[in-house]
Amino acid sequence: MLANLRNPNLRIFSLCFLILTLDQISKFLVQRFLRLGEERVIIDGFFSLVYWGNTGAAWSMFQGSNTVLTIVAIIAVVALYLNRKHFEIHHPLGQVTIGLMLGGIIGNLIDRFRVKYVIDFIYFYTYQRGGGEVGFPAFNIADAAICTGVGLLLILSWRKEVPEPETNPVSAAPGS
Numbered sequence: 001m002l003a004n005l006r007n008p009n010l011r012i013f014s015l016c017f018l019i020l021t022l023d024q025i026s027k028f029l030v031q032r033f034l035r036l037g038e039e040r041v042i043i044d045g046f047f048s049l050v051y052w053g054n055t056g057a058a059w060s061m062f063q064g065s066n067t068v069l070t071i072v073a074i075i076a077v078v079a080l081y082l083n084r085k086h087f088e089i090h091h092p093l094g095q096v097t098i099g100l101m102l103g104g105i106i107g108n109l110i111d112r113f114r115v116k117y118v119i120d121f122i123y124f125y126t127y128q129r130g131g132g133e134v135g136f137p138a139f140n141i142a143d144a145a146i147c148t149g150v151g152l153l154l155i156l157s158w159r160k161e162v163p164e165p166e167t168n169p170v171s172a173a174p175g176s
Contacts, residue, residue, distance in 0.1 A: 011092075012084065012099045019103025023141040024110065027119040034121075045127050052138050053117035058147075066112055073109045077102060094156060100149035107142030118142075 034040065034051035041048045056063040084098050111118045118140070125135030 008095050009084075011095045012102070015096060015099025016103040016106070019100060019141065019145045020107050020110075023103070023107035023145070026121070026141050027107075027111065030119060030121040039123070046124065048123045048125065050121055050123045050138050052120045052123075053115070054120050054138075055117045058137070058143065066116055070109065070112045073105050073112065077105050077109070080105070091156070093152060097149045097152040097156060100145040100152070104142040104145035104149065107140075107145070 030049070030051050034049065036051050036053060039048045039050045054063075055066045055069075057065070057069055062069065080098060080102055108118045120138035120140050120143070122140060122144075123135055123138040125133050128134055
């Protein structure tokens, strides 16, 4: 089995499958133990498990755009798959990048088809002086994988290209 992981495509799809599996199991558990809209405080003033439905994109932008975002996600999966060789497929970090992004996008896409919204359940927050709560938007494992993949993609794009060593035919000639 491990010998098969030498294949870059197999590594990409193995990571994709791992992210997809973790994402869907966690969302199944959220649906099993929480009601839509419910919040369970784990660490008061810092972290809660929630069951929130998001018909928008990241940070709840474009709420109510589930159909459009479903189409965009399908196009993104196809584009990533077809163009994976351009993401340094022979570099392990490039393979991780594509595996994370594909797994995350497909995980959220399954939600959009299955329940017509993305299930978010990880919620970090703090209390303001004078009352009220300020929180980071709720997210899920798929969201975390997509963001990590995009971050890695940015890192890969900033790397300096290593120039190919030049061969000088004049210095290689006999007697020079």
